[in-house]
Amino acid sequence: MVRFILHRVLQSILVVFGVLVIVFLMVHLVPGDPAQVLFGDAPVPKAQVEEVRHALGLDQPLPFQLARYLHGAARGDLGRSLKTDRPVASDLARAIPSTAELAIAAMALAVAGGVFFGIVSASSRNTWLDSGVSILALLGISFPTFWTGLLLIWLFSVRLEWFPITGQHSLRHLVLPAVTLGWYAGAILARLVRSGMLEVLGQDYIRTAWAKGVTKRRILAWHALRNGLIPVITVASVQFGTLLGGAVVVETVFARDGVGRMLVLAILQKDFPEVQGAVLILALAYSFSNLLADLFYGFIDPRVRYG
Amino acid sequence: MAIALSRTQMQRGRWSRVVPFLQRLSPAAKLSLVIVFCLSLPLIAPRWLAPYDPTAVAPSEIFQPPSARHWLGTDQFGRDILSRLIYGARNSLTLGLVSVSLSVLISVPLGLAAGYYRGPLDAVTMRVVDIVMAFPGILLALVVIAILGPGLTNAMIAVGIGEAPAYTRVVRGSTLVVREQSYIEAARAIGTRDYRIIKDYVFPNVIQALIVIATVGFAVAIVIGSSLGFLGLGAQPPAAEWGTMVSDGRNYLRTEWWISAFPGATIGMVVLAINVLGDALRDILDPRLR
DSSP states (O other): OHHHHHHHHHHHHHHHHHHHHHHHHHHHHSSSOHHHHHHTTSOOOHHHHHHHHHHTTTTSOHHHHHHHHHHHHHTTOOOBOTTTOOBHHHHHHHHHHHHHHHHHHHHHHHHHHHHHHHHHHHHTTTSHHHHHHHHHHHHHHHSOHHHHHHHHIIIIIIISOOSOSSOOSSHHHHHHHHHHHHHHHHHHHHHHHHHHHHHHHTSHHHHHHHHTTOOHHHIIIIIIHHHHTHHHHHHHHHHHHHHHHHHHHHHHHTTOOSHHHHHHHHHHTTOHHHHHHHHHHHHHHHHHHHHHHHHHHHHHOHHHHHO | OOSOOOHHHHHHHHHHTHHHHHHTSOHHHHHHHHHHHHHHHHHHOHHHHOSSOTTOOOGGGTTOOSOSSSTTOBOTTOOBHHHHHHHHHHHHHHHHHHHHHHHHHHHHHHHHHHHHHOHHHHHHHHHHHHHHTTSTTTHHHHHHHHHHOSSHHHHHHHHHHHHHHHHHHHHHHHHHHHHTSHHHHHHHHTTOOHHHHIIIIIHHHHHHHHHHHHHHHHHHHHHHHHHHHHTTSSSOTTSOOHHHHHHHHGGGTTTOTHHHHHHHHHHHHHHHHHHHHHHHHHHHHOGGGO
């Protein structure tokens, strides 16, 4: 077990390092001069560009710059916004709670809904209930989040006036964005739980349970669910990533000041330090959730550890 | 069995397999095929189908609800929604096709080489894939857009690169299974060179998995591409693109709902149809993935 954890943590460190290198290289991959890129399209005197180049160390060798970037990142220094001159780290600190709140709420909805509807649909196989869940899941997978979001706004905010359209100051503001984001991930989980449960329900030990007179409810909740849920953990962690990516779109639809909204605005304004900061945080959050899921997976399923 | 089949017989053999293949599709999958086919028509010649110029601004015609004149209404610039949808089909579907092709072009050589040769090449490729996949979903495409700048062409490249790591994993995974088969061992035993083994024996057996992921990937590419358009990072105005059209109408939901509704419904319908087809294809081509 220790070996497995060590191996997995090392792998994560490698990924995090790679992510940092890619984020660092972004500025250098932009066609043109990095110092000029930092000024955007504004016409700037050459002397000023040179000054910035020197101040930011862009005239030094690339590995040296990378070391400097890593050193800064390790201390929480991610540079300053080119537009507002505020430290990127403090902008992030302001945006993270909103995104975290959204991602966690959406994930909770997705897991609860996915598992519940997956079980319902597996236990009433080939009925109208099963078909209904399948259609709901297929819609969730197929509709782009910005479209689902607008549909929900139209129905629940414009027509029924149950929820506010945009903003982020109360729990009522959180409902529609979380449902929008959670529907997609929940749909994938529901399909997975359904097929996982169906597979498990065909096993010999389930037949044994039936034979000795265990009730249906107990078979589903006790015998089948435990084994049907194992793959859900991995997929849920992958879905958490998709959800973090999806937050970029949902935050734009519902005008929430989260990391995703910050990223889109920064890309539009060519504010590179802000882009780098936002991308870094989202990728790191995803890597961390993956690590946790893998460790948990290894903990409950010994085959993973020795695989 | 006749050993010598004439050329026409062989061709008939190939085509005669299409009909039973179509018959095996469920009614929903057949309907999806028809939807995808109909929506692909604008790819060839939108000019013949669209009643109006998609970018023509008509101040006297703004915010027209759906009518006999404008079947799906007009937007805040008086542009005909139907015409924009038809031209938009070309942009959105081309984006899907180009980016899926790009993903396939990147992933097939990488996945085949990594899976077939194993060793350090495989280790390095998969570590890089791991790192790149730490940018989930739309995020990798956003990184590419941040580097290249917004625009339809850049969105195609961004989505293509963004989805390539997932394809690479699938191709490598299938290659790993195929390379252990005894016919590969046999090919090696008679001295076939690696390049020929990969091209003639491994690749044809990987292609089914590739078709399945490319079909689903086509749907994903359309969603990500239109999301980029919606965010203002894909196709730029006044070009007609489905995601951009939804974004155009989002401030008029209360009264002029048709501006967003029709493009959004079109994206949903196409993606739904492709997903249903993808499920059907997977069931037929690769039952193991079910």
